[in-house]
Amino acid sequence: MSTFQAPKGTYDLIPPHSATYLAVRDAIAAPVRRAGYGYVETPGFENVELFARGVGESTDIVTKEMYAFETKGGDRLALRPEGTASVLRAALQAGLHKGGNLPVKLWYSGSYYRYERPQKGRYRHFSQVGAEAIGAEDPALDAELVILAHDAYRSLGLRGFRILLNSLGDAKCRPVYRAALQEFLRGLDLDEDTRHRIDVNPLRVLDDKRPAVRSQLADAPLFRDHLCEDCRAYHAQVRELLTAAGIAFEDDPTLVRGLDYYTRTTFEFVHDGLGSQSAVGGGGRYDGLSEMIGGPALPSVGWALGVDRTVLALEAEGITLELPASTDVYAVPLGEEARQVLFAQVTELRRAGVATDLAYGGKGLKNAMKSANRSGARLALVAGERDLAEGLVQLKDLTSGEQRPVALDALVDEVRKALD
Structure with missing residues (x-):
């Protein structure tokens, strides 16, 4: 703290x-x-x-x-x-x-x-x-x-x-109403500060929220009548x-x-x-x-x-606003090569208007996927050395759990389709 x-x-x-x-x-x-x-x-x-x-x-x-x-x-x-x-x-x-x-x-x-x-x-x-x-x-x-x-x-x-x-x-x-209000207020039992307001700005007395004052204002003249x-x-x-x-x-x-x-x-x-x-x-x-x-x-x-x-x-009123998730896609790299490749893909997705985040700090798969779920993302991108060797990334739906491989050079289009 x-x-x-x-x-x-x-x-x-x-x-x-x-x-x-x-x-x-x-x-x-x-x-x-x-x-x-x-x-x-x-x-x-x-x-x-x-x-x-x-x-x-x-x-x-x-x-x-x-x-x-x-x-x-x-x-x-x-x-x-x-x-x-x-x-x-x-x-x-x-x-x-x-x-x-x-x-x-x-x-x-x-x-x-x-x-x-x-x-x-x-x-x-x-x-x-x-x-x-x-x-x-x-x-x-x-x-x-x-x-x-x-x-x-x-x-x-x-x-x-x-x-x-x-x-x-x-x-x-307003001057006509002010005079009528001042005459009324001067007949009330008010403290010194409030009485001072009668001369400076009597409307302020009407705005007084104290019960002792409000109880005396029931018969105050009304603006609509003036x-x-x-x-x-x-x-x-x-x-x-x-x-x-x-x-x-x-x-x-x-x-x-x-x-x-x-x-x-x-x-x-x-x-x-x-x-x-x-x-x-x-x-x-x-x-x-x-x-x-x-x-x-x-x-x-x-x-x-x-x-x-x-x-x-x-x-x-018990209203909870439907707020868009701050992250739509969460990228999980497995290894240094995957980190560099996915970092570049994250940048491309952001430039394409897709809210995307990355598992930073070298997290393992288990902890990275926990972070993906906590982020509110709908999709996760997971890639390791074997995936990259084949030019692929695993695209996982975090709601259904379904996972499928997509080509790196088609990743932005595939992500957009999956989010539609």
């Missing part, structure tokens, strides 16, 4: 479990790639101010959970706690919005970091796949992103998730498009999520099989974020889906 272990609240992804994570990432990415989203990758750390402005200085993410540090050169940086601000920054820096083809559609995948109390489904290092549509205000985009996430989960076999939907209004109607006509009509269109696409959702007038940049459409995917950490992903519209970080007005919408949480949801 190593002297060192992964830091508290983090994890290592190692085979065979890591194959499930890769499959989940691919499944989430597949629908967005078909919808015209291009891949973007940003640094693992950014300027602290990007998140302070974008995510919100009053949020727990910025005030309590962000890993911030100062470099030797005096720069104030932070490990990225979420993806949207970084992706929008990258799009602005590259001038993607100036190409005349809006919205700019981007998707990403990576690790994110928050200093939280570790528990099942909540880690200090976690993996997400996200999608952002930048530069267009259109309810069809909001609906598109919800549908893409829904279809990704369905493609994995998940059925036990629910979609929660709300609208957080815009710059016209939406302006434009926001009401916009939200109605999103709902109509989702319904027409056969997407079941639940209106949740208390849904605010934990980031300051959301406007209008807000949604969350929850799975009741995950206990207290039920959210597997979510997102919404963030029409003012570009201006917050120094860019032009670029109304946008996006989401992030948790790979870790999605894997837990699969486990909760």
Whole structure:
């Protein structure tokens, strides 16, 4: 055992479990790639101010959970706690919005970091796949992103998730709701920190998960009762498009999520099989974020889906993904000459697109065949001096046990036929 272990609240992804994570990432990415989203990758750390402005200085993410540090050169940086601000920054820096083809559609995948109390489904290092549509205000985009996430989960076999939907209004109607909410909250029995939030960002109080706070919020004013006509009509269109696409959702007038940049459409995917950490992903519209970080007005919408949480949801539903074997063919050389010949054949098979491995380390036949079976390969190639003298290799089906000789110069074609 190593002297060192992964830091508290983090994890290592190692085979065979890591194959499930890769499959989940691919499944989430597949629908967005078909919808015209291009891949973007940003640094693992950014300027602290990007998140302070974008995510919100009053949020727990910025005030309590962000890993911030100062470099030797005096720069104030932070490990990225979420993806949207970084992706929008990258799009602005590259001038993607100036190409005349809006919205700019981007998707990403990576690790994110928050200093939280570790528990099942909540880690200090976690993996997400996200999608952002930048530069267009259109309810069809909001609906598109919800549908893409829904279809990704369905493609994995998940059925036990629910979609929660709300609208957080815009710059016209939010101040009216904010004032009504502040008046209500000031009449509650709250601790000093929570009372401070009433003045800074009262929506954060609605997102408080503590029972002592939640029990007092039952009669809190609802955003839907304060939406302006434009926001009401916009939200109605999103709902109509989702319904027409056969997407079941639940209106949740208390849904605010934990980031300051959301406007209008807000949604969350929850799975009741995950206990207290039920959210597997979510997102919404963030029409003012570009201006917050120094860019032009670029109304946008996006989401992030948790790979870790999605894997837990699969486990909760008892779903085991059908993953392709990492090895289709396992070569077993008997002797030095056979090792050289089979090594060359392994290389040719790999170049021909066949997943192939070799028994390394001079293993005897018995141990090498055990390794072949453990590899998950369907076929084994076995060759000794007598086989090679005749220009042959023994091709063995590891499921049926049937074995037959094949010519070396026809090996690639014979292996392909056997795998079909």
